[in-house]
Amino acid sequence: MRLHRSACVALLYGICLTIAHGAAFARDRQECERLYQPAVGQEGKDVIWVPTDDDLVTRMLEMAQTTSSDLVIDLGAGDGKIPIAAAKQFGATAVGIEYNPDMVRLAQCYAEAEGVADKVRIIHGDIFEEDFSRATVLTLYLLPDLNIRLRPKILEMRPGTRVVSHSFLMGDWEPDDESRVNYGEAYLWIVPAKVQGQWVFTDADGRDAFTLELEQKYQKISGSVTMNGRRQPLTDAALRGEDIRLTFADAGGQLLTVQGKVNGEEMRLATGTREGSRRYVGKRSSS
Template sequence: MKHRFAYLLAITLVLGAGAAAAQQSREDCERDFRPRSGQPGKDVIWVPTGDETVSAMLKMAGVTPRDLVVDLGAGDGKIAIAAAKEFGARARGIEYNPDMVKLAQCYAVVEGVADKVDIQQGDIFESDFSDATVVTMYLLPSLNLQLRSTLLDMKPGTRVVSHSFDMDDWEADETYGEGYHQAYLWIVPAKVAGRWDFVQVDGEERFTVELEQSFQKLSGTVALGGTSQPLTQARVRGDEIVLEFTGADGRSHTLTGTVGAAGIEAARDGVKFRATRS
């Protein structure tokens, strides 16, 4: 009987502790540290992004439960928590201030997403976030530019969203709002500059495309039928590439394809081609 009583008591204590944790509030999280808008940080002052802008940023990026969202300079974890709570994504925040890290982790518990949100203490310029499918940030123009080369080296198709600040001559693919509520979206483009030799998969047609690239913008020439001429349109969005040109028959043709490690798999008017860079 004593053993049964002790067992029931232990179960009661465990359930009681769980209920207490479930009833934890944001005010409880702020007992030891309460952030204030405008407080100084390592590289920027902390100013929280508004709820509407946070939701808009994540919607622009098309966040789904399949994504890993990494928020650079996570602050109180607001964006990471919203990604998990509103969109079902896994999220990681990288924040330099250890007090903010502790606070953000506590908020994640309160919001019921501690299993999906990981807030890490670290320097965004030294941390590895190459596994992210979505990167969010609210930094400064100079810091965006410092990160730009790292972002461009990420997997093609990675979505990058910035609150308020752009990336200079890397033009955004989409924008939202204006002023303080403005947000920018970029889709990391595949690197496709160079000479590409296209070969028909089940045939003998061959042609060569020379591409020049400035971020997602492309220009170049196509050599076919013994002549070389400019591409009339060329663009890359993530790993998707579209090339438009006038064929030897004098008609306009559109070649659409996917860029991969082995080259480009493409089709034009239902005819399949493979291309390798030479």
């Protein structure tokens, strides 16, 4: 195939532009580091700065099952490594909250260098004052006492929000999952729905079905069911975010497992049996 001279010139020009763009891209991070270069272990407002291992960052975001529909918020974002990875590897929108203004500028510069500035925003702020309630995935690498200080606010987030911490736990709130990568540990929590109290259930025809009493400590639940005037304990109960599963004996003494979702003051449950599916709607009782 023969190319016209003008086509050859255009092709060579395009190749040169591509090479130049690649070189500029490589220089971008270097330019960021000329603006500011943090030292590992440097003091911050609440913690010292130690960057998370790249493989552990990826694992943390995998544990949270991060997708392009998520909003990832990183508390104490440092150089922006976690928000950038969330955007670049998982397509998520990400926000980092960082108190050091030099680190904020560095992290945003890195986001631009990595080509994800349209998805990543690093804000200058205090993690104890900024509103991070919109996050669907929350990441943090702080200290145990800081995690515990943040815990009440985290528990008020939308049920189902995934929270991943590097190295440190949340006091007596046990993680739902944990993982170890390159000598680093990550812990996952799913913010549980608030289910403690009494729930009154009706069946699909609107008739009274049973009353449910639940006790709750974080995602751990237990309780009892009252059906036809007979009260008996739940034989199994599990809560993961807004998803709930309960097992108890029905009026005939047969074990019945129901599962469904909690939505504020309403709980919808269903079960499949040999006779077909049964559906129940529960309302939280004020008594």
